[in-house]
Amino acid sequence: MGGSAAIHEDWSGTRHSKPSLRSEFMVITIPLILALPLLAQLPMEKTLPNWTHLSSMRGDLPAPGTSAQQTACLVLDIDKDGLNDIVIGSRSAGAQLVWYRRRAQGGWAIYPIDAGLNIEAGGASADIDGDGDMDLVFGEDFSGKKVYWWENPAPRFDPPGPWARREIKGSGGVDAPRPDLRRL
DSSP states (O other): OOOOEEEEEOTTSOEEEEEOHHHHHHHHHHHHHHHHHHHHTSOOOOOOOOOOOOOTTTTSSOOOOSOSEEEEEEEEOTTSSSSOEEEEEEESTTOEEEEEEEOTTSOEEEEEEEESOOBOSOOEEEOTTSSSSOEEEEEBOTTOOOEEEEEOOTTOOSSOOOOEEEEEEOSOSOOOOOOOGGGO
8 A cells, every 4th residue: 555755856956755646645535534524513604794785865874975976985893882883985075084883772873084085995994093992094085195094082972073183194106115026
């Protein structure tokens, strides 16, 4: 049952003995056969997320304002109540950044975050200031060059009001490290 060994050279010219394909096959196959009873007990179905389609046109959510161009969307738990909230950014006339706060008893409330900026697609959330809550990052659309972050006012959400906005980058262009291609 033993396989024969073959000799091969690697890129540096060093000679190695390599087991035959039959030996490698046996080494892989035997543990796999022994593991089959364990694998048969594992659940094989993937659990997919349960999505619910919500629409302001059907009245599921309050309308996001007067802008006809909602260009950014984030889903996160802003107030740390265990329920996902939604942040919508828009541009053009009526541009604003709003938080759809999900209520434990059902329904949504709109909280203004900022207004007057043309927000572009995307965005991110992170604890930028290290205070334990999620802050927001968005950039302007093609008409501007700035990227901002908004400080989450937790736990002071009521009464609703604008969040403190801070500029991250204002010069436009891309800030990315250039790799040293000589090292690749």
